[in-house]
Amino acid sequence: MKKQPPRPLTLRDVSEASGVSEMTVSRVLRNRGDVSVATREKVLNAAKQMGYVPNKIAGALASQRVNLVAVIIPSMSNMVFPEVMTGINRVLETSSLQPVVGITDYLPEKEEKVLYEMLSWRPSGVIIAGLEHSDPCRAMLRAAGIPVVEIMDTDGTPIDAAVGISHRRAGREMGRAILRAGYRKIGFLGTTLGADHRARKRFEGFTEALAKGGVEIAETEFYSKGSALGKGREITQTIMTRRPDLDCLYFSNDMIGAGGLLWMMEQGYDIPGKVGLAGFNDVQLLQGLPRKLATMDSCREEIGSRAAQIILDRLERDEMVVEDTSKVELSPKISFGDTLRM
Structure with missing residues (x-):
């Protein structure tokens, strides 16, 4: 005989197990209303022992929103975004909100698809990387009627709010620092x-900073697919073989910069005396x-x-429109480490 699957637990089941009314159970589980400490503990213990999980969809049907925040980012393999998620x-x-993550792989068409699917679940807010989106994405974000925070960048006009x-x-700032250190034959790798x-x-x-100092980029080397140490070693060897007279390399991120540093140390380069190196992101994983x-x-x-705090504050105030102060620009600082002359 086939075993019947268990039916979902209901408020009535918790009510019977705890010996209080369904209304009281509902108040306790939603953390609403005036309920005594003893009754609250009785209900919560019963629900926990039974394995009861509230049906959020039922509440969402009334409010048209679920307690989710859509977080749309290009990658989780890039060391930047796990720290953003932290x-x-x-x-x-x-709070009662939970983040749910969608990955775009830096592809506009994938961003459209991910955003469409996430908004169809009616989240309470959206946190999305970048200020550049396709016209369909911008239209969806404007029409969503929920707080939208674009993150990582402030060089542009946000749809709603921006933090970065x-x-x-x-x-x-990095260009000026490199010029002040006396470097003039500068390569960019990214x-x-x-x-x-x-x-x-x-x-x-x-x-722009180099041009104001009367210096042009002497050489560039670009890559695609991944920002690993191996890629940094490879492109550093390529650019230095082509232009051995370069006296400074600026990497678009720390991971390839670390690969470049390791290769140059193996080759015996005088760092930072003859060749300076600089990256971007201050990835803590590379402290060793x-x-x-x-x-x-x-x-x-x-x-x-x-970004998350903006979402919470806006939902608390029930404000869908923000003031001009909604663009929050943070101020990163240069760490000279051991690879740039001071």
Whole structure:
């Protein structure tokens, strides 16, 4: 004889197990209403022992929203975004909201699909990476009627709110620091700039600062697919073989910068005396390198926490429209480490 699957538990089951009314059970589980401490503990203990989980869909039918925050990011393999998620989780764990993550792989068409699917579940808010989106994505975000926070970048006009850094400013500041250190034959190594808008903006700010100092980029080397140590070693060897006279390399991120540093140390380069190196992101995983790579912090965890807090604050106030102050620009700082002359 086939065994019947168990039916879902209901408020009535918890009511019978705890000996209180269904209305009281509902108040306790929603943390609403005036219920004594003893009754609350009785209900919660009964629900826990039974394995009862509230039916959020039923509540969502009435409110048209579920207690989820859609977090749409390009990658989880990039070391940047797990730290952003840490900041988001730290804030949301104090509330009834839960983040649910969608990955776009830096592809506009995939971002459209992920956003469409997530909005169909009627989340309470959206946190989405970047300010550049397709027209369909922008239309969906504007029409969603929920708080939308674009993160990582402030070089542009947000749909609703934005938290991040100015990548053009970050590039300019690193360019000025490299010039002040006396380097003049400078190479740039980074990801293909078409899909990664933030890396492109840093490159633009960097070249702008160099131009104001009367210096042009001497050489570039671009790559696609992955930001691993091996890729950094490979492209550093390529650019230095082609232009052995370079005296400074600026990497679009720390992971390839670390690979470049390891290769150059193996080859016996005088760092930072003859050749300076700098990256971006201040990835903590790389703190164990033989030398600390010069870098700039991208404020990842703070970006996540500030974005999540905007969502919570807006929902508490039930405000769907924000003021001009909704763009929060954080200020990263350069760490010179052991690979740039001071």
